[in-house]
Each structure stands twice: as C-alpha cells, then as structure tokens.
Amino acid sequence: xxxxxxxxxxxxxxxxxxxxxxxxxxxxxxxxxxxxxxxxxxxxxxxxxxxxxxxxxxxxxxxxxxxxxxxxxxxxxxxxxxxxxxxxxxxxxxxxxxxxxxxxxxxxxxxxxxxxxxxxxxxxxxxxxxxxxxxxxxxxxxxxxxxxxxxxxxxxxxxxxxxxxxxxxxxxxxxxxxxxxxxxxxxxxxxxxxxxxxxxxxxxxxxxxxxxxxxxxxxxxxxxxxxxxxxxxxxxxxxxxxxxxxxxxxxxxxxxxxxxxxxxxxxxxxxxxxxxxxxxxxxxxxxxxxxxxxxxx
Amino acid sequence: xxxxxxxxxxxxxxxxxxxxxxxxxxxxxxxxxxxxxxxxxxxxxxxxxxxxxxxxxxxxxxxxxxxxxxxxxxxxxxxxxxxxxxxxxxxxxxxxxxxxxxxxxxxxxxxxxxxxxxxxxxxxxxxxxxxxxxxxxxxxxxxxxxxxxxxxxxxxxxxxxxxxxxxxxxxxxxxxxxxxxxxxxxxxxxxxxxxxxxxxxxxxxxxxxxxxxxxxxxxxxxxxxxxxxxxxxxxxxxxxxxxxxxxxxxxxxxxxxxxxxxxxxx
Numbered sequence: 076x077x078x079x080x081x082x083x084x085x086x087x088x089x090x091x092x093x094x095x096x097x098x099x100x101x102x103x104x105x106x107x108x109x110x111x112x113x114x115x116x117x118x119x120x121x122x123x124x125x126x127x128x129x130x131x132x133x134x135x136x137x138x139x140x141x142x143x144x145x146x147x148x149x150x151x152x153x154x155x156x157x158x159x160x161x162x163x164x165x166x167x168x169x170x171x172x173x174x175x176x177x178x179x180x181x182x183x184x185x186x187x188x189x190x191x192x193x194x195x196x197x198x199x200x201x202x203x204x205x206x207x208x209x210x211x212x213x214x215x216x217x218x219x220x221x222x223x224x225x226x227x228x229x230x231x232x233x234x235x236x237x238x239x240x241x242x243x244x245x246x247x248x249x250x251x252x253x254x255x256x257x258x259x260x261x262x263x264x265x266x267x268x269x270x271x272x273x274x275x276x277x278x279x280x281x282x283x284x285x286x287x288x289x290x291x292x293x294x295x296x297x298x299x300x301x302x303x304x305x306x307x308x309x310x311x312x313x314x315x316x317x318x319x320x321x322x323x324x325x326x327x328x329x330x331x332x333x334x335x336x337x338x339x340x341x342x343x344x345x346x347x348x349x350x351x352x353x354x355x356x357x358x359x360x361x362x363x364x365x366x367x368x369x370x371x372x
Numbered sequence: 373x374x375x376x377x378x379x380x381x382x383x384x385x386x387x388x389x390x391x392x393x394x395x396x397x398x399x400x401x402x403x404x405x406x407x408x409x410x411x412x413x414x415x416x417x418x419x420x421x422x423x424x425x426x427x428x429x430x431x432x433x434x435x436x437x438x439x440x441x442x443x444x445x446x447x448x449x450x451x452x453x454x455x456x457x458x459x460x461x462x463x464x465x466x467x468x469x470x471x472x473x474x475x476x477x478x479x480x481x482x483x484x485x486x487x488x489x490x491x492x493x494x495x496x497x498x499x500x501x502x503x504x505x506x507x508x509x510x511x512x513x514x515x516x517x518x519x520x521x522x523x524x525x526x527x528x529x530x531x532x533x534x535x536x537x538x539x540x541x542x543x544x545x546x547x548x549x550x551x552x553x554x555x556x557x558x559x560x561x562x563x564x565x566x567x568x569x570x571x572x573x574x575x576x577x578x579x580x581x582x583x584x585x586x587x588x589x590x591x592x593x594x595x596x597x598x599x600x601x602x603x604x605x606x607x608x609x610x611x612x613x614x615x616x617x618x619x620x621x622x623x624x625x626x627x628x629x630x631x632x633x634x635x636x637x638x
Contacts, residue, residue: 108491171390196622200621248391311483346487
C-alpha cells in the first residue's frame with residue numbers, strides 16, 4: 076500500500092505545485108513589488124526610485140506618496156470622478172440591462188438563443204475597435220450629429236466627443252453585456268408561478284415586480300453591478316479615446332504618471348489606492364459568486 | 373408566456389440598436405472612398421487593399437497571433453491543472469491562497485496587472501539579467517497569467533457538474549491517479565478545454581493595456597498599433613480593419629451556432 080501511495084502523492088504535489096508556483100511568481104510577487112516601490116522616493120536614476128535598504132543596510136521607506144495622494148486635490152477629485160462615472164454607467168447598465176435580460180428570459184426558446192448570442196457577440200470583437208466605433212458616431216461631423224441636423228432638431232453640431240458624456244456612453248456600451256448575462260441567468264431560473272400567484276392574490280404588476288421579481292433577482296443584480304463597476308473604475312482606453320484632456324480617470328492618471336512623468340513610486344501608490352477602493356466590491360463579488368455556486372449545487 | 377409588455381419590447385429594441393449601430397456604422401464607413409472618414413465619398417474597397425499592403429499592420433497582426441496562440445496554450449495547461457486541483461483535490465495547505473490567486477486576476481483592473489508585471493520584470497532583470505528585453509516572451513507570460521484564471525473557472529464549473537463515478541471506478545480498479553486523469557478526466561473535459569483555449573486566445577488578441585506595459589521597443593501587438601493610430605482620430609483603414617474583425621467573428625459564431633443546433637437536434 077505504501078509503495079502504491081507514493082507516486083499518487085508525487086503526482087498530486089506536482090499538479091498543485093506547477094500552477095501554484097506560476098501564480099505565486101507572476102501574480103503575487105509583482106504585487107509585493109508594487110507595494111515596495113510605492114514606499115520609495117522617486118529619483119533620477121535607473122531604476123527611478125530609491126532602494127528599500129540604503130547603502131548602510133538600513134530600511135528606508137516613506138509614506139510621502141500616499142500623503143501626497145491624500146492631500147492633493149487633483150487626485151482626490153480624480154478618484155471621486157472615477158467612482159461617479161463608473162457608478163453612473165453601472166446604473167444606466169442596470170436600467171437598460173434589467174428589462175433586456177427579462178425580455179430575453181421570457182422569449183420563446185428559439186428566439187432566446189439568438190438573442191443571447193447577440194448579447195455575447197460583441198465580446199468577441201476587439202474592445203478597442205468597439206470603443207473606436209463610437210468615435211465615428213459621436214464626432215461633430217459624425218453619424219449622430221449629421222442625423223440630428225438632417226432631421227432639423229439642431230442646426231449646430233453638439234459637442235459630444237471629448238466630454239464626460241462620451242466616457243459615460245462608452246462605459247455603458249462596453250460593459251452592458253456584463254450586466255445582461257448574470258441578470259439573465261437569475262431571471263431565467265425564476266419560477267413565473269410566483270408572480271402569477273402574487274397577482275392572483277391582488278398585487279398590482281408594479282407591486283409584484285418589487286415584492287417578488289426584484290428580491291429573487293438580487294443575486295444577479297449584485298453580480299451584474301459589480302462586474303460593470305469594477306472594470307469601469309480602472310478603465311484606460313475609454314477615457315483616453317472618448318474623453319477630453321480634462322477627463323482624467325484614475326486608470327489614465329496611473330498610466331500617464333508612469334509613462335509620461337516616469338514617477339514610478341507615485342504610479343504604484345495610485346495603483347494601491349485604486350486596489351484598496353476596489354477591495355470591498357471585489358470581496359462582495361467573490362462572496363456572491365460562492366453563494367451562487369452553493370445554491371446551484 | 374409569450375405576450376411581452378410593450379415596455380420590455382421597446383427596451384429590447386433600443387438595447388440591441390445601442391449594441392449594434394456602432395458596429396454597423398463602422399462597416400458602412402469602411403467602404404467610403406473619401407479620405408476624410410466622416411464625409412461620404414462614394415463606394416470603394418480601396419481601404420481593404422491598402423490594409424493588406426500595410427506591412428506594419430501585418431507584422432503586428434502576426435506578432436499578436438503568435439502571442440495569442442502561445443499564451444492560450446500555456447493558459448489551458450495551467451488553468452486545467454488549477455481547475456482539477458480546486459475541484460478534485462479536496463483540502464491542502466495553502467488552498468485559500470491558491471483559490472484567491474485564481475479568482476483575483478479575473479477582476480483585477482488591467483492597469484494594475486500591467487504595472488505590477490512590468491515592475492516585476494524590471495526588478496527581475498536587475499537581479500538575474502532576464503528578461504534582457506521585453507517583447508514576445510514578457511507579453512506571453514502576462515497573458516498566460518491572467519487568462520489561465522478564466523480557463524480555470526471554465527474547467528472548474530465543468531468538473532463540478534460532472535459525475536465523479538467514472539473516475540472513482542477507474543481508481544477502484546487500480547488505475548494510477550495520473551492515468552485516470554489522462555484516460556478518463558481529460559477526454560471528458562476536452563470540450564471545456566477547447567472553450568477555455570478559445571477564450572484565452574481572444575483575451576490575448578484583445579488586450580491593449582497589459583501588453584502596452586510589458587512590451588518593449590519594437591514589438592507592437594495589433595491592438596497597440598491600432599491604438600497608436602486611433603489616438604489621432606477616425607481613419608478609413610482602421611474602419612476596414614474593424615470590419616474584417618467583425619466579419620471573422622460573425623462568420624465564426626454562425627458556424628459555431630449551426631453546429632451546436634445540429635448536435636442538439638440529434
């Protein structure tokens with residue numbers, strides 16, 4: 076028995092060790108390095124930050140970068156703006172995505188698979204090119220302004236490109252499928268008899284929706300909102316292409332701080348603060364997904 | 373339940389229009405003869421021809437495809453192992469950390485992943501001299517790391533839904549656990565592995581932010597090339613490139629959908 080067990084153990088160990096080591100080296104260690112550099116001072120050298128231990132071997136760390144982020148108004152506003160824009164896009168995705176998911180879940184089975192396919196299809200087309208498509212639409216001489224002028228609604232093109240409005244539309248457009256899919260998954264499982272029962276017992280349609288449908292769909296709503304909000308917070312491409320020079324979202328600030336200003340310690344601190352802001356939603360998402368897995372199992 | 377309220381139908385129509393009008397407009401404008409991307413100058417396919425003669429685009433596309441194929445293959449191997457470990461191996465030391473490291477890349481903002489990996493590669497270069505230059509290998513490693521998480525999730529849900537009795541029977545009959553995995557488990561989860569590979573491949577082809585961080589001078593992937601051009605505004609040849617992308621995806625999905633319907637019908 077002992078001899079039979081040995082290869083069994085080795086096999087197990089190897090199977091665990093390979094992905095474990097990979098993630099440890101290429102995922103966890105890099106985070107440790109971000110943290111280390113966020114505690115350093117920027118200097119003009121290669122690499123452009125002070126070492127954690129100075130020449131005498133004494134620990135040399137500083138919280139200056141974090142203090143700067145906390146006291147500098149521009150950064151506080153940028154974080155706030157990122158939260159607000161990502162939040163607004165999440166709300167619009169929910170307002171649009173809930174009725175869509177509901178409609179798909181209640182459609183005829185044949186139509187349902189086609190409607191779902193049409194939700195998933197944009198995922199497979201390059202994200203960058205989908206954002207790019209909006210540049211053509213929102214332009215001063217783009218399709219939307221041309222159509223409105225042709226209809227006589229406006230005589231001057233409305234400035235839509237390079238505004239926060241454009242970022243808001245871009246975020247909503249890009250992340251709408253992330254909202255529809257989890258909502259569809261919960262709504263599709265829902266027992267329709269419950270709504271009918273509520274209505275038979277005299278509840279109005281609105282009442283039945285808020286008292287029956289909405290609570291039952293809560294898991295999907297939470298998952299959908301977090302799946303939109305979390306990536307929207309760190310978005311770089313959308314504010315860069317659709318937003319104006321003043322539309323600084325945190326993802327873009329981080330990128331510029333690193334590549335344009337070459338301030339590696341500050342860029343690392345920006346990343347750590349962003350991560351801290353996202354810890355609560357990320358943990359919520361993982362909780363909701365494990366509880367989801369338990370209820371289905 | 374066939375009667376849908378008018379409100380639901382209206383939102384559905386609006387939602388799909390919202391999702392597809394931008395794509396349709398790109399395709400329409402890709403056939404625009406005018407150099408000014410927003411003014412209609414008659415029907416033409418000249419931009420497609422110019423695209424195919426543009427060496428920069430072709431080089432970038434070739435690099436992207438090589439990175440995508442390499443990272444998808446590694447991600448499928450590592451992700452399948454990780455999925456197996458999470459579903460079939462029960463408890464072991466450090467399991468919480470392991471499952472945390474699997475799920476975190478799924479939701480990590482790309483700017484953070486990209487920055488952390490770049491700083492890691494720079495430190496590593498200072499310590500051991502590798503990677504002496506950033507490009508193909510660093511991008512492939514970065515893409516493998518974040519897409520293996522997606523593969524692991526797909527494999528995990530497939531394994532969780534699968535009956536364990538076949539594997540147990542093979543084990544009871546004295547099969548070595550490694551042989552049981554290769555002879556029984558892997559063939560059963562092969563479709564999930566294919567799905568995982570395809571997802572990892574697309575994720576890699578699609579990524580701009582992480583690749584921008586970890587690539588070096590002289591190696592631009594296709595998204596990096598596109599981004600450098602569209603930063604300056606709408607251009608007709610990128611319209612043509614986008615339309616080609618859309619065409620490939622639509623044709624691929626129609627084929628996948630039809631084969632799925634056929635297998636369902638049987």
